[in-house]
Amino acid sequence: MKEYPVQRAAVLKEKPDPNTLVFGKTFTDHMFIMDYTAGQGWHDGRIVPYGPISLEPSAMVFHYAQEVFEGLKAYRNPQGQVQLFRPMENVKRINSSCDRMCIPQLPEEDTLAAIEQLVRLEADWVPSAPGTSLYIRPFIIATTPSLGVHAAHNYIFCIITCPVGAYYAEGINPVKIYVENEDVRAVRGGTGYTKCGGNYAASIRAGERAEENGYAQVLWLDGVHREYIEEVGSMNVMFQIGDTVVTPKLTGSVLPGITRKSCIELMRSWGLKVEERLITAKELFEAGANGTLKEAWGTGTAAVVSPIGEMGWEDKHVVVNAGKIGPLAQRLYDTLTGIQWGTQPDPHNWVIKL
Structure with missing residues (x-):
């Protein structure tokens, strides 16, 4: 496996208290960085001390948003080893994003x-308190100093890491979500299936409106018909209707989540029926009204599984599973986190030990 040169930080930072970690606020001592130059390709990968990146004000990322990113975690198992969960899936997905964004x-x-090399170097930063982990953020930005809408000729690929606390510090509390009728997150043919900053920027306004009305997340509808469920907040979403789990199919406007994929594979291995298909908000709320909607939850790297306790849409209101986490969502959460932290067997060989 390739080894990159390392420039070690002269002074190491003090490690934060693992009991008071806040997501995305404290960063480790080192970062990985690699350059791209047209005609030369990717070159000069190296690990250096964490610090500022110098860019010209005309760097194209500032003006045309040519950038992509990923998110994954490193976990410390009960034996003290550090391990990753399906990291090649993230690598493949960032390349899919690159293809769409002409990177x-x-x-x-x-x-x-x-x-792997950066996480091994920063292994002391991987916390061991229950539910904690080291978040890993790879990203690519266009650095060519030029104004004009075209693909850049220069890029930087960087990886930064930060220790993060338990997502559910006080237990898993189901969230309230609201169907967004005005704004859309993405459309088929656009960038919805990529992890690029523009998708998240486009979601902020609706998210703030939802919060103002007492909801934690937005349930997005498709951008063409305004009928079909796509995602919840920045997560994929799943519904158990009767004895079938339904999740929106990947039509090009839905992010192909790695936790989503893992949940589907787990449920099918348990003999459960899972359908990836179009589902309308009308069908969903009718299932809620007639009692066939048993559970609903979001899936993503940060929360793993985020149960949905209530849903609102126009003048309709549905309480899911009496506002509590259901047995299937709980089983998925326990199984996935057990594999990630090494407290349960890994029959699918998803974990890489470092």
């Missing part, structure tokens, strides 16, 4: 090697 794709094996 040169990364060499997959070398990219995985960079993630």
Whole structure:
């Protein structure tokens, strides 16, 4: 496996209290960085001290948003080993995002090697308190100093890491969500299936409106018909209707989540019926009204599984499973986190131990 040169930080930071970690606020001592130059390709990958990146004000990322990113975690198992969960899936997905955003794709094996080497170097930063982990953020930005709407000729690929606390510090509390009728997150043919900043920027206004009305998340509808469920907040979403689990199919406007994929594979291995298909808000709320909607939850790297306790849409209101986490969502959460933290067997060989 490829090894990159390392420039160690002269002074190491004090590690934060693992009991008071806040997501995305404290960063480790080092970062990985690699350059792209047209005609030369990706080159000069190296690990350096964490610090500012110098860019010209005309760097194209500032003006045309040519950038992509990923998110994954490193976990410490009960034996003290550090492990990753399906990291190659993240590498493949960032390359899919690159393809859509006209960014040169990364060499997959070398990219995985960079993630692994950086995490090994920062292993002391991986906390061991229950539910804590080291969040890993790979990203690519266009750095060519030029105004004009075209693909850049220069890019930076960077990986930064930060220790994060337990997502559910006080237990899993189901959230209230509201169907957004005005704004849309993405449309088929656009960038909805990528992880690019523009998708998240486009979601902020609706999210703030939902919060003002007492809801925690937005349930997005498709951008063409305004009928079909797509995602919840920045997560994929699943519904148990009768004895079938239904999740929106990947039509090009829904992010192909790695936790989503893992949940589907787990449920099918348990003999459950899972359908990836179009589902309308009308069908969903009718299922809520007639009692066939048993459970609903979001899936994503940060929360793993986020149960949905209440849903609102126009003048309709549905309480799901008496506002409590259901047995299937709980089983998925327990199984996935058990595999990630090494407290349960890994029959699918999803974990890489470092």
